[in-house]
Each structure stands twice: as C-alpha cells, then as structure tokens.
Amino acid sequence: MTSEEFRQNGRAMVDWIAEYFERIETFPVLSQVEPGQTRAALPPEPPTSGESFDAILGDVEKTILPGITHWQSPNFFAFFPANTSEPSILGEMLAACFGVQGMLWATSPACTELETHVLDWMVKMLALPESFLSSTAGGGVIQDSASSSNLCALLAARERASNYTTNVHGNDRRLIAYTSTHAHSSVEKAAMIAGIGRERLCLIAVDDDFAMRPDALAAQIAEDKHKGLIPFFVCATVGTTSSNALDPLPEIGSICRAQNLWLHVDAAMCGTAALCPEFRFIHDGIEFADSYCFDPHKWMFTNVDCSCLYVADRKGLIQTLSVLPEYLKNNATASGAVIDYRDWHIPLGRRFRSLKLWFVIRHYGIEGLRFHLRRHVELTRMFAGWLRQDERFEIMAPIPLNLICFRHRKGDEANLKLLERINYDGRIYLTHTKLNNRVTLRFCVGQNHTESRHVEQAWKHIQRRADEIDLES
Amino acid sequence: MTSEEFRQNGRAMVDWIAEYFERIETFPVLSQVEPGQTRAALPPEPPTSGESFDAILGDVEKTILPGITHWQSPNFFAFFPANTSEPSILGEMLAACFGVQGMLWATSPACTELETHVLDWMVKMLALPESFLSSTAGGGVIQDSASSSNLCALLAARERASNYTTNVHGNDRRLIAYTSTHAHSSVEKAAMIAGIGRERLCLIAVDDDFAMRPDALAAQIAEDKHKGLIPFFVCATVGTTSSNALDPLPEIGSICRAQNLWLHVDAAMCGTAALCPEFRFIHDGIEFADSYCFDPHKWMFTNVDCSCLYVADRKGLIQTLSVLPEYLKNNATASGAVIDYRDWHIPLGRRFRSLKLWFVIRHYGIEGLRFHLRRHVELTRMFAGWLRQDERFEIMAPIPLNLICFRHRKGDEANLKLLERINYDGRIYLTHTKLNNRVTLRFCVGQNHTESRHVEQAWKHIQRRADEIDLES
Numbered sequence: 001m002t003s004e005e006f007r008q009n010g011r012a013m014v015d016w017i018a019e020y021f022e023r024i025e026t027f028p029v030l031s032q033v034e035p036g037q038t039r040a041a042l043p044p045e046p047p048t049s050g051e052s053f054d055a056i057l058g059d060v061e062k063t064i065l066p067g068i069t070h071w072q073s074p075n076f077f078a079f080f081p082a083n084t085s086e087p088s089i090l091g092e093m094l095a096a097c098f099g100v101q102g103m104l105w106a107t108s109p110a111c112t113e114l115e116t117h118v119l120d121w122m123v124k125m126l127a128l129p130e131s132f133l134s135s136t137a138g139g140g141v142i143q144d145s146a147s148s149s150n151l152c153a154l155l156a157a158r159e160r161a162s163n164y165t166t167n168v169h170g171n172d173r174r175l176i177a178y179t180s181t182h183a184h185s186s187v188e189k190a191a192m193i194a195g196i197g198r199e200r201l202c203l204i205a206v207d208d209d210f211a212m213r214p215d216a217l218a219a220q221i222a223e224d225k226h227k228g229l230i231p232f233f234v235c236a237t238v239g240t241t242s243s244n245a246l247d248p249l250p251e252i253g254s255i256c257r258a259q260n261l262w263l264h265v266d267a268a269m270c271g272t273a274a275l276c277p278e279f280r281f282i283h284d285g286i287e288f289a290d291s292y293c294f295d296p297h298k299w300m301f302t303n304v305d306c307s308c309l310y311v312a313d314r315k316g317l318i319q320t321l322s323v324l325p326e327y328l329k330n331n332a333t334a335s336g337a338v339i340d341y342r343d344w345h346i347p348l349g350r351r352f353r354s355l356k357l358w359f360v361i362r363h364y365g366i367e368g369l370r371f372h373l374r375r376h377v378e379l380t381r382m383f384a385g386w387l388r389q390d391e392r393f394e395i396m397a398p399i400p401l402n403l404i405c406f407r408h409r410k411g412d413e414a415n416l417k418l419l420e421r422i423n424y425d426g427r428i429y430l431t432h433t434k435l436n437n438r439v440t441l442r443f444c445v446g447q448n449h450t451e452s453r454h455v456e457q458a459w460k461h462i463q464r465r466a467d468e469i470d471l472e473s
Numbered sequence: 474m475t476s477e478e479f480r481q482n483g484r485a486m487v488d489w490i491a492e493y494f495e496r497i498e499t500f501p502v503l504s505q506v507e508p509g510q511t512r513a514a515l516p517p518e519p520p521t522s523g524e525s526f527d528a529i530l531g532d533v534e535k536t537i538l539p540g541i542t543h544w545q546s547p548n549f550f551a552f553f554p555a556n557t558s559e560p561s562i563l564g565e566m567l568a569a570c571f572g573v574q575g576m577l578w579a580t581s582p583a584c585t586e587l588e589t590h591v592l593d594w595m596v597k598m599l600a601l602p603e604s605f606l607s608s609t610a611g612g613g614v615i616q617d618s619a620s621s622s623n624l625c626a627l628l629a630a631r632e633r634a635s636n637y638t639t640n641v642h643g644n645d646r647r648l649i650a651y652t653s654t655h656a657h658s659s660v661e662k663a664a665m666i667a668g669i670g671r672e673r674l675c676l677i678a679v680d681d682d683f684a685m686r687p688d689a690l691a692a693q694i695a696e697d698k699h700k701g702l703i704p705f706f707v708c709a710t711v712g713t714t715s716s717n718a719l720d721p722l723p724e725i726g727s728i729c730r731a732q733n734l735w736l737h738v739d740a741a742m743c744g745t746a747a748l749c750p751e752f753r754f755i756h757d758g759i760e761f762a763d764s765y766c767f768d769p770h771k772w773m774f775t776n777v778d779c780s781c782l783y784v785a786d787r788k789g790l791i792q793t794l795s796v797l798p799e800y801l802k803n804n805a806t807a808s809g810a811v812i813d814y815r816d817w818h819i820p821l822g823r824r825f826r827s828l829k830l831w832f833v834i835r836h837y838g839i840e841g842l843r844f845h846l847r848r849h850v851e852l853t854r855m856f857a858g859w860l861r862q863d864e865r866f867e868i869m870a871p872i873p874l875n876l877i878c879f880r881h882r883k884g885d886e887a888n889l890k891l892l893e894r895i896n897y898d899g900r901i902y903l904t905h906t907k908l909n910n911r912v913t914l915r916f917c918v919g920q921n922h923t924e925s926r927h928v929e930q931a932w933k934h935i936q937r938r939a940d941e942i943d944l945e946s
Binding site: 001003005006007009010011013014015016017018020021022030031033035036037038039042045046047048049050051053055056060063064065066067068069070071072079082083084085086087088089090092093094095096097098099100101105106107108109110111113114116117121122124125144145146147148151155158166167168169170171173184185186188189192193194195196197198199200241242297303304305320321323324325326327328329330332335337338346347348349350351355356358359361362363364365366367368431432433434442 | 474484488494504512520522526533536538540543556557562565569578579583584589590594597598667668670671715770796797798805810822823828834836837905915
C-alpha cells in the first residue's frame, strides 16, 4: 500500500468509523446472528492474491457488522462497560503505527516513560496512596486485563511468602489464599494457573450486602494456621462483578497487616469512580494494599485492553517475573536507571498502550472525565428511583455507583423469561447474575454516549416486557 | 469529540502516520534519549481541563518521537522484527472503534468466528497438521505473545499429566518439563508462573548447531523417571531467538509420543516462513505436536500483539483454563455450539485481534506475503555472502532463514565495542547474543520496507566501524 493509498484508505476508515457511531443506535445491541452464520459468509480459502481495501471494507459492512454485539451502543447496559472514545481510537492508531515492542526501556524509551508518567498521574487523579508512585519503592504498569493483574499480584505474593523459592522449587502446598465468594472468577483462575489450586483458595463468606466478612476472614486464617497451612494472600474487591459490593478494606487491611498477608485490591470497574472526590469512599483503607488494579478499559473511555496494576514494592514484583537472557542485556538495563516493563507481567512483548490512555486524559481532562462519571451515576439513581416505584420489582443490593441489581418478584423463571424478552429484539442489552441464589438482573450505566433518553427508553422497554409476563401468568 | 471533529482529527492522524513512514529513515533507529528525558518533557500534573487534539499531536512530534526506537525502520536489524503494515493499522483502528470485549461468543459472534476462520486459513497457509483445524478436535486462538502461548501450552500439559487435578490440589513437585538450553526465556518464566519451578524445567544440551539433542533428551527422561519424577512436557523451538536453530522435531516428537509427553513447538518468529513451500522443512515432524505457536506480529506484517496458538485437543486446553461464573452464563454457551475464547488463555477479556490479521491476509494475499518473506531471506543470504568474503568475521551458526549470527575474530571485547559503534549514531540497529559463550552479533532482516540498499548500507557501515577498531588495536 503506497503512502497515497494509505492516506486514501485511512480516510475511508475514519469516515466509516464516524458513520458507525452516527448510526450505532440503529443496530440491535446484542448481535442477532446464529452460531456459524459469520463463518458461513466468509470464503473457505484464503486469498492467493491481494484484494482491494474497498473489498475488505465492504465485507466489514456486510459480514462483520451483523456479528457485532455493540459494546459502544448507548443502549448497552450489560456486564460491565468497555467503553472506547474518539481520542482512544486515535491513540491506538498511533500505537499500531509505531508498532514498537516495549519490552525494554531501550526498545522505546517513550513507551516506558510515558507509561510510568501517566500511571503516576492516575495515582494523583484517583488519590491513591503515594506508595504506588514510581518516585517511591512502588509503581504502576499497564496489563491487558484485571485477570492478568490479579494473577501477577498473586504470584508476587506467592514469591514473597516463600522467600522467592517457589520460582525455583515449585509450589508449596501449604500456601493458602483468600477472597470472597463474590470475587471475580479470575482470582480462581489465577490460583489454578499459579499451581496453588482451587482447594487452596479459600472463599470467605459475605455479609447481607455481598461484601467480604472480616470476622469470617480472621477466623479462617486462624483455623488454617492451626492446621499448619501458610496464609499468604487476600484479594479484596472494590465493586464486585455481580453487585458492585465493596469489601471493607480497613478491616481486611488490618488483618492482613497483622498477619503479614499480601493484600491485593481488585477495583477493575469501580476504581475509576475515584476520579470524583465524592466517590473516593470506595477506596477507604486502600493504604493497606500491597497491590491494586483498575481498568481504564472499563469505565474510562479507553478501548480494551488497558488494566493498571500498582504495587507498593516493585522489587518484589520484578524479582517474581524477571528472567534476563543474554539477548535482552543492554547498557540501559545494566545501569539500573531505567524500568524494563517486561519484568512486570506475564508476556515479554508489549504494545505502546499508554498512548491511548494519555490521549484520553488529555482530551477529556480530569473535569471532563468527572462529568461523564457523575452523569452515569445520576442516570443510575434515576433508574433506581423508577424501579422503587414499581412494586413488581425489588432491588437486590446497595447501589454505590453505576450498577443496579434488581429482580421481578415472581421468581427465577419469570426473571429468566423477562431477560430473554428484554434482549430479544436488540433494543437494549442486559445480563444477569445470582444473588442469594436468586436470578437477578443487572443494569449498568457506563457508555459515554448514554443519555437520560436511553435510560428512560430502557426502563419503558423493561416495564412493557414485564407487562407481557404479567399478562401471561 | 463530535463526529465532525473526529473526521478532522482522524484525517490529521492518518496524514501524520503516512508522513511518519515517509520520513522514517531520517530518524536514528535506536532512540538517542537519556533515561528520564521523555518524562522531563511531560507536565508533572495531569490536565484539569481537556486539551485540543492539535496540542496532543504536537507533543507526539516533540516529546514522544525522539523517545521511539523505530521498529518499523528499514534499518532495524535487531532482536526479531515486529513489523506492522498499513492494512494492519487499518484493522487495528476498526478493532478500537468496535471496542468489543470478545470473552464469549455472544459478546460479539464475529469476533470469535472471524478468529476461528482466519486461524483455520493459517493452518492451510502454513501447511500445518489438520489436527489444528477447528473442524477436528483441535483449534487455534490468538494470544498476546508467544510467552502466553507457551504458558498456556505448559498449563494444559500440566493438567493432562495430572489428570486435571493440579487445578484443584496444586502442583505436584514430581512433574518435570524439558526444553533446550537455547529455548526462549519465556519457557523458564512459564515454569515459574505455573508453580513448576526452575528446578523442574530441565534444560537439554544442544548440538553444534544449537539445536536440542534428542539423545540427551531421551537419556534425561529415562534418568528422571528412574528418580521417580514425572516427565510431562517438552518445548521444542523452531528458530531459537539466539540463532534461529531448529530443534529436530521428528526425533523429539517420537520420544514424546513413546513417553506420552506433551510436545509444544515454539515457532514464534520462524513459523511464518512456512508460507513458502520451500521453507516448510522447518516444520518437519510438526505432526507430533500437541500444541504450536507462531507470531504474525513478528514476521507477518501484523502489528503487536498477535500470537497464534494451536492445540490438537482443544478440550484439554479449555478444561485447564475454564471457570464459569453465573454472570457469564448464556444460552449460546449452554448450547455447546460455540467457542468461548475466554477459556483458551489467561485473561478473561479480549480484543478483536483477528481483524488486523484478516486485513493483512486479504491485502497481501498468500503470494504477496511470500514475496516479502523470500526477499528477506534473499537479502540475508546476500549479507552472508559479503560476510564470508571478509576474513575479519566468522559466521557462528547455520542460516536457515533471515538471521545471521556473526562475530569479529578479535574476541568478546572487540565485538561489544563494535556493537556499540554500530548502534551509536542510530543509522542501523543490531543486537547481540552469546553462542558457545562468545559474544555474537545478530543481523535479522524482517522489515517490510527493507530493500537491498538498506542491507548494503548496513554492511558498509559495519565494515567501517570494524576498520576503526582494527586501526585502534
């Protein structure tokens, strides 16, 4: 592709993207294709000769678009959001252009230093502990996902607890980790990957608000120690996936401090809320954390993937994940004056992900970001108000921020039927969970283009589908 | 950013990228900034209010650009390549626009099905075993890196060998894995992460060509079994990072088959060469592999990150990495008719990475891709020819494809000095390794815009720097 062709095709792509956002509300949010339908429209054999960009873009429109579930639709209220934004797209374009592999400082100093710098900014923006700043013994790194952030935290904790011998001798089966029954599935996955095993990840009971019970944690640790096990890691959640429950960090942190356990805080979705001073209560007790993660790719307008992991002791993390073969040795590394991020996560290679985060922060500014978060929380409260006035529904959990858990009082079957009806024609998209073993619908507001009219329409749509179910029963 | 502003800024970004490639040869390949220089040019505090896109792009030019090591320069001969291309950039733009999180089939069917489809194409394009096709019991998945691919292979092998009990009970310290002394550092890192430990990753000796010795492997396995250990995994390399050595897959595969060991083949860089029938010898014996990976983000014009992992038994991989919480349950998953790629790798979340790979394959076509690979190998052979005629240098390893390992005969110190001189002014960029414990320079040809004039200039530059060293000594 010549330079001139790239300019032309690039403009066509930019226009296509602009038009996509202009017409996004005309698409069903949840893709309506059947299994196999996308593949059936693709040629079975790869092309022998090159094809024109027009042909490719034509197939995006015809074949790919129907198979998209539109995460960027203002009518997407499912899971947690994964919002992108125009500046984020522009930043990703630039990262793809440079195509640097930032494994070492030397392989693109700006890739490392911009990341460190922007992550230091985020410490200030979220009012996180100073121990996470790169000017202290700590620091931050961008990972692909909170799953990987949680895994790295668990690994660093494992090594610290074993005096950095697990990397050498393998896992000690006496090591035992803790999280709540409502923690994200990635904590369990991390224990599996790390060779700790599910049996050695103890799930601590939650209170009526689905937050971890510190008394149950303390009792379990005491019992396990008595059995000769070695407690080493607690993962607390700030905003669980099911219900946005906030584990009580001050109490959990005190226990971890007293028992010398690594405290990791998973704030994947909710952490972003701390941009607003009035929401910083979610981080009460964060000063006890050895590590912390939140995902700008969820609620901060930065397209996937971008998860920020902070540690209070970067040396421990580096010691856990460092392998230095001859072919990666270089003067800058040897000088000790630079960060080599390859030692801070699972993969060796890494993209220039801080560019998009930098573009987002600069485009919106702190006040711009706050504006959108506050609007989301306000819209959520508006929706909750309507719910409370409709006696058919009950709200199932506290609503600290932008997620509402609710259910129809008629029972699990009615709720599953209701969910299917709600999602059926693609007008909006919700997902479900179980709270106290009861099917519960989740309504999460987090798209940058979601306005009050979308939430109003969603509520009316849900009411009408509930009317239908009422009539049928 | 309004739709009109996005069109305008998007065009400015496209133009900037086009100009970047037009002037890329004017930049020093290896960034010349000092540690801390990029950060010093960035404001210490994040912006309170939003800034204009012009201001951001201006800072890219002024602050970021000097801190870039230009992996896309035609004069980049370091490490392994990580080449991007225009169609790949356009594909990445689209992925950032959709911003889908493809953890489940339902969360964007096209994200899953295009990936499966393109990875099936790649099986045919590289003439890989049919057992890797999704129509069999196997299948492929895109990972972020060969590091993660290698880790997932090790984990699946660990679970198979332990009857899927390690995930439950934790690691059995009798498990032992094997790779060569020249395998990539990520294999060691995988053993550390998985709780296997470095002591239980046995490094097998290599022959004079730096390829794993099957006799040494067989002897070691026998010895370990005798000791009561449980051999479970062998990672063979097709194109080692130091020297592109090719481990003998037929012999290693026979041993693995006889002993019921999982054979993983890491072809991160070299695998792409199998696009050309004349280079398919690198995969002789691949039919023995339980898993295989290669990175289109290295030598196939697809910007980082894009590593393809194939397994012959997808059930085993899925069983190894699957956790299914209530909030991810959905009808499509329950039907069993779809792939949910979240179960195929470490993270839960995933980007729409197959788009860029699809764009690349369609833009170049098989013949276009072959054209570039053949040119790279030809340029490498040309360079090797010149080297052979200069008595000051010796070639240190066979040259199966696009990497030359060579050294000045004057010893380690002279070679380190030579390397520093070569890289000093940023005209070209080489890196080093050690072979037989001797400092060795690596020259790898893999950029899409590298032509004979670049390789000629590089050779003259290297000769002149060698002249200087000759004069000084």
